[in-house]
Amino acid sequence: xxxxxxxxxxxxxxxxxxxxxxxxxxxxxxxxxxxxxxxxxxxxxxxxxxxxxxxxxxxxxxxxxxxxxxxxxxxxxxxxxxxxxxxxxxxxxxxxxxxxxxxxxxxxxxxxxxxxxxxxxxxxxxxxxxxxxxxxxxxxxxxxxxxxxxxxxx
Amino acid sequence: xxxxxxxxxxxxxxxxxxxxxxxxxxxxxxxxxxxxxxxxxxxxxxxxxxxxxxxxxxxxxxxxxxxxxxxxxxxxxxxxxxxxxxxxxxxxxxxxxxxxxxxxxxxxxxxxxxxxxxxxxxxxxxxxxxxxxxxxxxxxxxxxxxxx
Numbered sequence: 664x665x666x667x668x669x670x671x672x673x674x675x676x677x678x679x680x681x682x683x684x685x686x687x688x689x690x691x692x693x694x695x696x697x698x699x700x701x702x703x704x705x706x707x708x709x710x711x712x713x714x715x716x717x718x719x720x721x722x723x724x725x726x727x728x729x730x731x732x733x734x735x736x737x738x739x740x741x742x743x744x745x746x747x748x749x750x751x752x753x754x755x756x757x758x759x760x761x762x763x764x765x766x767x768x769x770x771x772x773x774x775x776x777x778x779x780x781x782x783x784x785x786x787x788x789x790x791x792x793x794x795x796x797x798x799x800x801x802x803x804x805x806x807x808x809x810x811x812x813x814x815x816x817x
Numbered sequence: 818x819x820x821x822x823x824x825x826x827x828x829x830x831x832x833x834x835x836x837x838x839x840x841x842x843x844x845x846x847x848x849x850x851x852x853x854x855x856x857x858x859x860x861x862x863x864x865x866x867x868x869x870x871x872x873x874x875x876x877x878x879x880x881x882x883x884x885x886x887x888x889x890x891x892x893x894x895x896x897x898x899x900x901x902x903x904x905x906x907x908x909x910x911x912x913x914x915x916x917x918x919x920x921x922x923x924x925x926x927x928x929x930x931x932x933x934x935x936x937x938x939x940x941x942x943x944x945x946x947x948x949x950x951x952x953x954x955x956x957x958x959x960x961x962x963x964x965x
Contacts, residue, residue, distance in 0.1 A: 674865075675872045677843045682876020683883075685836035685848065685925075690884040690891035692829025693822055694924075698893055702819035704947075704954040711819040713826040718928060720830025721837065725933040728838030732845075744845035747921075747931075752941045759920020760927070760942040762912050764949025769957065770909025773924040774917060775850035775877070777910070782881025785892050790903060791910040798914020799855050806918075 674740055686779045692717040695779050697771025697787070704768050766798075837930055844869060849926020850877075851917035905963075920946075 693699040693713055702711035732744055767773055772780070772791050780788025837848035846869070856862065857870045884891045917923040920942055922931065927946075931939020957963050 674844070675868060677839055678869045678872035679876035679879075681836045681839040681843075681848065682873040682878075683880045684832055684839070684876075685850075685873075686877040686880025687884065688829045688832030688834075688836060690829070690880070690888060691832065692826045693819075693891075694829070695884075695891050696819075696893040699819045701954050701958075704950040705958060706951055707955060708958055709819070711821055713819075713822045716823050716826040717830035717833065718932070720827040720832075721834035721929040722830075722933050724831050724834030725837045725841075725929055728834075728841050729933045732841050738841075738845040739843045742845050744841075745847070746934075747847060747936070747938075750938060752938055756920050756938055756942055757945050759916045759918070760922075760945035761916070761920075761949040763916030763920055763923060764946030764951075765953045766909040766912025766914075766916060767924075767946060768950035768953030770906050770913065772909070772913065773850075774854060774913065775923070775925055777913070778850065778854070778874070778877055779881040779884070780892050782878040783885035783889075783892055787903070787906055788892075791906050791913075794907045794910025795914035796854075796858065798911035798916075799851075799858055799918050800914075801911070802915045802918035803855070803859055 670740060677740075685775065686782075688721075689776050689779055692720075694773075695776040695783075700771040700773075700776075701768065833925070833929060834933075837925070837933075840873070841930075847926055847930045848873075849922050849930060851914075851923040852921070852926050855918050902963075905957075916946075 689695050694717060699711060699713065702709060703714040705711075732738075735744075738744060763773075770777075770791055772788065774795065777788050777791045777795060781792040840846045840848040853870050853873055857867070857874065860867070913923075917926075920927075922939065922942060924946070927936075927939040927942040932943060
């Protein structure tokens with residue numbers, strides 16, 4: 664199965680290249696400096712609007728990929744597109760995003776830059792990532808409990 | 818004090834968009850770091866999906882190590898890695914982990930990928946976390962006077 668192992672290799676290398684490119688982009692953009700994130704969020708203080716331009720650059724490029732992808736049935740590797748299912752704006756989305764925003768403002772890290780900083784050996788980022796993983800596991804546990812409760816009452 | 822860096826932020830943003838585009842066009846996946854990490858922790862999906870997520874995270878880790886060598890300023894000056902203290906950092910981490918999983922995404926999943934699709938949920942999420950982050954920094958810096 665020569666072609667098969669080759670496509671597996673392309674899949675792994677392209678995902679790794681995307682991860683590396685993503686990380687380098689975060690670093691160049693200034694996203695991995697907590698003080699820069701907090702300066703962006705500090706609208707009434709010494710405001711640094713740079714991160715708005717990170718969004719402009721990222722969305723400018725990625726929206727073209729979205730247009731290209733919507734015209735295709737299959738990915739470049741022959742797989743399907745896993746588009747998020749359309750859903751309503753609900754309480755979990757808004758509460759979760761608000762909780763995330765509070766943590767983002769407090770620590771100056773979102774998940775990607777935190778992992779990048781931890782990999783670089785930054786002590787603050789390592790502490791943040793350990794706490795973030797604990798927070799994720801806490802949510803997975805509470806989601807499982809909610810699902811069990813719903814199943815029990817129906 | 819942080820200065821305005823329009824060029825590097827635009828270029829860095831474009832690279833982030835390119836990385837997200839590779840994931841979409843080759844893998845049909847949304848480049849949401851919170852989702853990729855969360856699903857890895859939970860061990861969701863097939864073996865192939867697990868390998869894909871591990872490869873992406875490995876690339877991100879390699880980028881972190883490489884940046885430390887060639888561009889350490891990406892992580893700020895030594896001793897100023899955060900304007901706030903260690904206790905804040907740990908609380909912040911828990912909130913970011915819990916919040917991104919409850920809210921189905923973070924700055925990359927909602928802020929970049931979702932906004933590029935004009936997803937209504939992602940627009941609502943992005944406005945919410947930006948506003949919450951802004952209020953938090955306002956309270957910490959200008960009401961409590963921490964980190965100034």
